[in-house]
Amino acid sequence: MTGRLTLPDTASIANQTEGGKLVAPSASRNLEPIAALLAKEAPSRGRALEIASGTGQHVAAFAARLPGLHWQPSDPDPVRRASIDAYATESGLSNIAAALDLDAAAPGWGARLAGQNLILLVNLLHLIPMDWVKVLIAEAAHALAPGGRFILYGPFLRDGSLTSDGDRAFHASLIAQDPRIGYKEIADILALLRAAGLSVIDLQEMPANNLAVVAERPAF
Template sequence: MPVRSTPGTASVANPEGGKLFAPSAARNLDVLADLLEQVAPPSGHTALELASGTGQHVVGYATRLPQYTWHPTEADPSRLHSIDAYIAEAALDNVRAAKALDATAAGWSATQEPQDLIVLSNLMHLISTPEARCLLREAANTLTPGGRLVIYGPFLRAGELTSPGDAQFHSSLKAHDPEIGYKDDFDLLDWAEEVWLSPVEVIEMPANNLALVFAKGTA
């Protein structure tokens, strides 16, 4: 699946030297790292970040959760260099080089080693429903038994947009591409259950976002 274009309001990344800098990623990094410290499997060792974007998040995660070896991925070739630049600057030994991976494409799980933790932030509203369901299926196939999938971003709540800002953003996404836009939280829970991912927690996050945490069954 080719990388989808997005409206300017959906992604802001400004070049800084060899790195890209997204103000939104800087704002929510500590919140997301706090979340992962709370919900990540305590005995886990391998972690996969899907759609790593600029690379700001993965180095923060690796610093806060050093027990994990982190594997950043990204579908946009222009961002792979930025991710690796952040990794080089951080000089951490628990982050691998970024790999090209389209998380919405069928079959990517066959190319990955099993992961104890998979993290995805701010992508579900930028992809179509079939792509979202494919991503969940492939993530489930990649997780170890008992592993966790953590999804963060804006969602419809029981079919409703809950703030004027969300309504405006959702409308701008649909105007840009009718196939994308906010996903419903209940739909995502249903789609995850279909691929044997059980909900662990649904956590209200700042800026009207949600974190949905799933576990892969051990049976």
């Protein structure tokens, strides 16, 4: 992204282990639910781009469970890219590319990375300004191949409301740090997806009050 947040204390912390690998507690907790979601909703073969791969815990696990997809992890942070590559090397899998330095809020990457059968984005939209979200969604739509799917996972406002005290506290702490960020209204995200030419084909409740959105580029 075009700036890096210092996350508040309520955010998950990524701890470094030997070999440069990072471990984020939130990534450990949500890996299984997201893996089950992908098993149901992701294409079985093709190219898969993960935006903001973070520690790399997810992409290594997903590449093992969905071997027909060739995974391209990405992150703008060089420390996290090193962690991603460490997980990929440890896995021994041949369907994970080296982590890409990608600013997904910068215009133009959709054309450079065109032809994706799957784009995955986990727990990012509440950490970036809405102007960045708009660019990210438009570029992701441009990068998808016909019939490709864009899967988003994370916490959202629902008709302006949050469903737990923990979410309310985290949302407030984000806005206190930067009034441009915080939880996004799910209806606004669905509208942006549709405006980008995507069809919203599923909206699923996920653990810890999260939502998963599955959108698809029409296969003309």
